[in-house]
Amino acid sequence: DVKVTQSSRYLVKRTGEKVFLECVQDMDHENMFWYRQDPGLGLRLIYFSYDVKMKEKGDIPEGYSVSREKKERFSLILESASTNQTSMYLCASSKGGVYNEQFFGPGTRLTVL
Amino acid sequence: AQKVTQAQTEISVVEKEDVTLDCVYETRDTTYYLFWYKQPPSGELVFLIRRNSFDEQNEISGRYSWNFQKSTSSFNFTITASQVVDSAVYFCALSEPQRISGGYNKLIFGAGTRLAVHP
Numbered sequence: 001d002v003k004v005t006q007s008s009r010y011l012v013k014r015t016g017e018k019v020f021l022e023c024v025q026d027m028d029h030e031n032m033f034w035y036r037q038d039p040g041l042g043l044r045l046i047y048f049s050y051d052v053k054m055k056e057k058g059d060i061p062e063g064y065s066v067s068r069e070k071k072e073r074f075s076l077i078l079e080s081a082s083t084n085q086t087s088m089y090l091c092a093s094s095k096g097g098v099y100n101e102q103f104f105g106p107g108t109r110l111t112v113l
Numbered sequence: 114a115q116k117v118t119q120a121q122t123e124i125s126v127v128e129k130e131d132v133t134l135d136c137v138y139e140t141r142d143t144t145y146y147l148f149w150y151k152q153p154p155s156g157e158l159v160f161l162i163r164r165n166s167f168d169e170q171n172e173i174s175g176r177y178s179w180n181f182q183k184s185t186s187s188f189n190f191t192i193t194a195s196q197v198v199d200s201a202v203y204f205c206a207l208s209e210p211q212r213i214s215g216g217y218n219k220l221i222f223g224a225g226t227r228l229a230v231h232p
Binding site for chain 2: 009041042044102103104105107
């Protein structure tokens with residue numbers, strides 16, 4: 001079965017802390033994505049990666065960075081967390097090719113106090 | 114610019130009713146893909162269907178059916194004889210095919226429609 005896992009379901013951090021969100025997929029997918037989900041806004045793309053060590057900015061990259069050192073792992077980093085980064089974060093992966101659907105992890109609900 | 118509009122924020126129905134979730138999209142591309150995803154209370158988005166812009170055939174899968182009309186830029190989703198397990202948030206998404214490396218779909222999501230099915 002296809003599987004995308006995320007390191008935490010719930011996370012509470014303080015303003016200014018450095019936060020790491022980890023995502024692992026076991027499907028040997030080339031592409032990986034980080035989204036944030038906010039009520040009334042749907043999902044918005046933060047960053048994506050189409051290969052190891054390759055990354056591209058999505059629609060809302062400000063305040064975030066990413067790392068992909070291995071094919072199966074894609075990390076989202078909040079260098080200095082702020083309260084407006086309180087959100088649900090969803091990781092996804094897909095095979096290479098423009099036709100393929102994305103598979104999603106269960107999400108991490110991050111609260112920044 | 115690409116955009117997906119799901120005008121229905123919340124829908125509430127009683128079990129066994131039919132329900133249609135609307136999706137309207139905007140794009141200048143001639144080649145694109147449309148998707149529907151379901152997000153149950155557990156949080157994980159589940160892929161339901163993909164449709165490419167050259168295929169306007171409607172599709173039926175059990176109690177689910179999809180109506181794609183290019184003329185009105187709509188890709189609506191109907192659940193027949195709804196069940197409590199259908200309660201979820203449903204997202205429609207439009208792709209921007211990207212041909213970097215092996216290629217991937219950049220998805221633009223609508224805001225989602227929350228469906229509540231009551232016994």
